[in-house]
Amino acid sequence: MRFYTKLIVCLLLCFLSMPLCAQISCLNASRNIRIGLVSQGLPDTWKIEPSSGFIEIFDQNKRQSVYSGKAAEIVITAMKGGKMKVAVDARKSLYYFSNELLFSAVGRPPINLKVRAGGRKSFSYRGSIAIFPQSGGLRGVNVVDIEDYLKSVVPSEIFNRAPDAAQQAQTIAARTYAIRNLSRHSDKDNFQLCDKVHCQVYSGIAREIKAASKAVIETAGKILIYGNSPANTVYHSNCGGYIIDSRAAWKGASVPYLIGHFDGISGHKPFCYYGKLIKTNSLKGKLPAPQKKIRIAQLSSAAKASTHKNFGHRVGMCQDGAIGMAAIGYGFRQILAFYYPGTQLATMRYAVPTGKPVEDRPIVVASLPQTTPVSLAAPPNPTQVNALRRSGKTRKPGSIKGALRQISENGSGYTAVGLRKLFWTPGEPGISRNIY
Ligand SMILES: [Zn+2]
Ligand SMILES: [Zn+2]
Structure with a gap:
C-alpha cells in the first residue's frame, strides 16, 4: 500500500515538473530543470539502474505510466525510424516509443539512478532521467531539482577546500547563472542546460562534497538580481589582481556591475594573491584585515597590469579572490557585493516552504558602484x-x-x-x- 501511495506522489510530481522560466515573477513554478547529458553523446543504448529496485516509466507526451514495478536494470535501445524499445531486467520488453520516456526510481531512499550511456562509464544522478530519440541516437536528460543540480556543479567550479563563505558565494553565482541561462539551448534540444563547460560542468552525485552541499542548503534559492532580472554572474579562476570591465573582455554594452577594479583593499596585495597562496599551501605575506567599507576603485590605465599570473576571462567574481576574502572573515554577502557591485540578493519563492514570499523585498547587499565607496555590512x-x-x-x-x-x-x-x-x-x- 505504501508503495502505491509513493507512486501516486511521484506521478503527481511528474505532472508538476514544468520547466522553470527565466522571469523572476514565475521562478516559483518548479524547482526542476532539464540538464542535457550531452557529454554522453547520442548513443544507441542507455542502461538505467534504480537504487531502490523499483522504477516508474512515464510517457511524457501521452501523460501516462507505461510501466511501474520491480526493476534492477532497464535497457533502452534505439530502433529504426526514430523509435525506441525498453527492456526491463531482460524479462519484459516494451516497444515502439517515439515520445520521451521519463524514468524515476521510486520506493525507499536513497532514490537515484545509475546511468550508463552506450559503452561509457556509468554516472549516478538524483531526480529522473528522460530518454528520447534524437538525430539517429538517444538523448539522455536529467530532470533534477535545481538545488540538487548545484550540489554537483559547485564542487566542479571551485576549489574543494575553499572556506564556507567562498563556497556560498560560488553557489549563489552558479545558481544565478543557471537561472539566467535556462533558455541558452534551443527548443529543438529539448533541455535547458547542458552538462559541459558551455553551461556549467555537471557530473551527478559522484562530484558532490559535503562543504558544497552545505553551502547549497545554507543559501537555498538565493540569487543575485539587477533590476528585475537575474544578474550575469560570470566568474573566473584568478584575475591577477585587477578585474577587467566586461566591455574590455567581450565588447558589447556596459554592464554596471561588471566594471574594472582592483581586486582587494588598497595598500594590500589583491585578495586573489592570498587565495592562490591558500590553494597552493604556501604561507607567505601579510594578511589584510577585513574592512567595513571596500572601495571599488576605478582603474587608471597605468594600473591595469597584473600583479601575478591570471587565469580566466577576468570579468565578475575572481574565485581565488573570493577564497582570500573568505579566509579573512568576509561573508558571502560582502564577497558578492564586492564582485557584483549594485546587485541585490533575492530568494526565489520555491526556497521558502511557507509564509510570505521573500523576494518582494530583496535584501540589498550593495549600493551602486562608481567612484564612491560601496557600503557593506560588518563581516561576520x-x-x-x-x-x-x-x-x-x-x-x-x-x-x-x-x-x-x-x-x-x-x-x-x-x-x-x-x-x-x-x-x-x-x-x-x-x-x-x-x-x-
Ligand atoms: Zn550548454
Ligand atoms: Zn582576483
Missing part, C-alpha cells in the same frame, strides 16, 4: 579576527600563519570553524602539514 567576525591578530604577541602579528593559528586555537565562531575545517582537519592533507 571581524572583531574576533582583529582581536586575535592584535593579541598575537608570541607569534608574528599580521602574518597569515600567525593569524590562522590564533583563529584555530580560539575555538568556535564562524571564521574559526571555517578555517579549522579548511586547514586543521586531522589526517587530511593540506596546509596543516606546513603549520605543525
Whole structure:
C-alpha cells in the first residue's frame, strides 16, 4: 500500500515538473530543470539502474505510466525510424516509443539512478532521467531539482577546500547563472542546460562534497538580481589582481556591475594573491584585515597590469579572490557585493516552504558602484579576527600563519570553524602539514 501511495506522489510530481522560466515573477513554478547529458553523446543504448529496485516509466507526451514495478536494470535501445524499445531486467520488453520516456526510481531512499550511456562509464544522478530519440541516437536528460543540480556543479567550479563563505558565494553565482541561462539551448534540444563547460560542468552525485552541499542548503534559492532580472554572474579562476570591465573582455554594452577594479583593499596585495597562496599551501605575506567599507576603485590605465599570473576571462567574481576574502572573515554577502557591485540578493519563492514570499523585498547587499565607496555590512567576525591578530604577541602579528593559528586555537565562531575545517582537519592533507 505504501508503495502505491509513493507512486501516486511521484506521478503527481511528474505532472508538476514544468520547466522553470527565466522571469523572476514565475521562478516559483518548479524547482526542476532539464540538464542535457550531452557529454554522453547520442548513443544507441542507455542502461538505467534504480537504487531502490523499483522504477516508474512515464510517457511524457501521452501523460501516462507505461510501466511501474520491480526493476534492477532497464535497457533502452534505439530502433529504426526514430523509435525506441525498453527492456526491463531482460524479462519484459516494451516497444515502439517515439515520445520521451521519463524514468524515476521510486520506493525507499536513497532514490537515484545509475546511468550508463552506450559503452561509457556509468554516472549516478538524483531526480529522473528522460530518454528520447534524437538525430539517429538517444538523448539522455536529467530532470533534477535545481538545488540538487548545484550540489554537483559547485564542487566542479571551485576549489574543494575553499572556506564556507567562498563556497556560498560560488553557489549563489552558479545558481544565478543557471537561472539566467535556462533558455541558452534551443527548443529543438529539448533541455535547458547542458552538462559541459558551455553551461556549467555537471557530473551527478559522484562530484558532490559535503562543504558544497552545505553551502547549497545554507543559501537555498538565493540569487543575485539587477533590476528585475537575474544578474550575469560570470566568474573566473584568478584575475591577477585587477578585474577587467566586461566591455574590455567581450565588447558589447556596459554592464554596471561588471566594471574594472582592483581586486582587494588598497595598500594590500589583491585578495586573489592570498587565495592562490591558500590553494597552493604556501604561507607567505601579510594578511589584510577585513574592512567595513571596500572601495571599488576605478582603474587608471597605468594600473591595469597584473600583479601575478591570471587565469580566466577576468570579468565578475575572481574565485581565488573570493577564497582570500573568505579566509579573512568576509561573508558571502560582502564577497558578492564586492564582485557584483549594485546587485541585490533575492530568494526565489520555491526556497521558502511557507509564509510570505521573500523576494518582494530583496535584501540589498550593495549600493551602486562608481567612484564612491560601496557600503557593506560588518563581516561576520571581524572583531574576533582583529582581536586575535592584535593579541598575537608570541607569534608574528599580521602574518597569515600567525593569524590562522590564533583563529584555530580560539575555538568556535564562524571564521574559526571555517578555517579549522579548511586547514586543521586531522589526517587530511593540506596546509596543516606546513603549520605543525
Ligand atoms: Zn550548454
Ligand atoms: Zn582576483
